[in-house]
Amino acid sequence: MKFELRKKGDWSYYYMPWLEQRGIAHGFFTGLTPSHRMEGQQRQDFLDAFSLRDLVIMAQEHGDRVHVVEKGERPTSGDGIILREKGVAGIIKTADCLPVILAEPDHPMVAVVHAGWRGTALRIVGKAVARMAELGVERKKIVALLGPAIGPCCYEIQKDVRDIFIREGFSSRVVREEKGRLTLDIKEANREALGAEGVETIFDAGLCTLCTGGLFHSFRGGEPDKRQINFVSLP
DSSP: OOOEEEEETTEEEEEOHHHHHTTOEEEEEOSSSSOTTOOHHHHHHHHHHTTOSEEEEOBOOSSOOEEEEOTTOOOOBOSEEEEOSTTEEEEEEESSSEEEEEEOTTSSOEEEEEEOHHHHHTTHHHHHHHHHHHTTOOGGGOEEEEOOOOOTTTOBOOHHHHHHHHHTTOOTTTEEEETTEEEEOHHHHHHHHHHHTTOOEEEEOOOOSSSSTTSSOOTTTTOTTOOEEEEEEOO
């Protein structure tokens, strides 16, 4: 199964048709869409475009806090959102960090996670999976979608970051050294964290935010104040 690019009004995003056909609206947006701030008329336009009644968008911390959204709860800060409330979009913002969507199509629960290198080292995706399992989802039935993020082709790091991933038990596939250059494969790190929690089905959009011809905003590409949004919701 492959991701496809779709345009809906002013919105341009990648999604997986198979998951949408199961009733789960979702998207990894490109940089060719309105501001990520989701305020005023733009917020309403988004809700109308995707037939939603509300959204949750938080101040992201580059940590491992995961919130459960149900019964009108609206967390204000953190990096993971588990949704049990229908018609509400969980939104995270990225500009090189990895957006991850988690879904169990036969269970009324989905999640979206912001996994920067710090959150990845803290295994935030694994903590989201563990929390979903506590709430009744079978781990082996969870489908994980890895959205656009900076790839190992472009993600050069320093020794202190390498040492953190080694200390946290990630494999040698995650941090690579070639000709004195250290690079991080943030998607591989999250695959390992997901696998450790029993998630077997993982789909990767295969898109690097830095070297895809300006399709995405990239912090390392010189856009420190711009982000694209990523969302998931229950019908």
